Amino acid sequence: MKKIKFMIMTLAIAFSIGGAFATAPRPAQECQAATQYYLNGGAYVLAGRLGIDYICNTPSSAVCTYYKVGTTYMPCMWGNYCTSNCKTGNPTPKKARN
């Protein structure tokens, strides 16, 4: 009985630790680890830090931020780009900065 108990617990712990490592983002593949940009008037500008400088307001089919692959900007996060003050319910776009 104790053997079965021990086996179930060992499997649970092994699966959770193994699963966490297996699904951990790899910096090279994970777009969110890259520098984020947002589209502002046809130009890509630095988005800043997620949650501090901006948030991606979901649900929305719009591209919130992009990341750079070589010289191309690829979509990364979805939602409406807005700055921290969108939490107050009156979003105003932040000034573009490079």
Next chain:
Amino acid sequence: MNKRQVVLESISALLIMLFLYASISKFLDFQRFIGEMNNQPLPNSWTPFLVWTVPSLEIAISLALIFERTRMVGLIASLVLMTLFTIYTAVILLHFFDYVPCSCGGVIRKLSWPQHLVFNLFFVVLSVIGIILQRRSFFKSILITKNSFV
């Protein structure tokens, strides 16, 4: 090992997998977790407290669930935590806040908010079943301890 014990062990194993996986995932990508926590409609001043408390609590609950002696405490703690997560998810879905943030955390981040709600409710139900099943052996062990003193 009777049926009740098998179910109880399986429930504990599922909860351990959930909490251990979620906490390790958070620590493995801590910077992103901080960003995602800031992205939640909670005051950003809470972030330094929450980013350490939530995963630490999850690990503590997992440890409590492993050992027979602390399992009851672990089950109650997991019920409380999962209920809080469920209430938060429901509040998000009811558009109580000005915006809907991303739903984050390892593979779980791929779930939408309604899926999150079902997922959380499932684990709330599991915790309740676990407490009911554990209660019997918990009181039994108390009785045995009391009798041994008599």
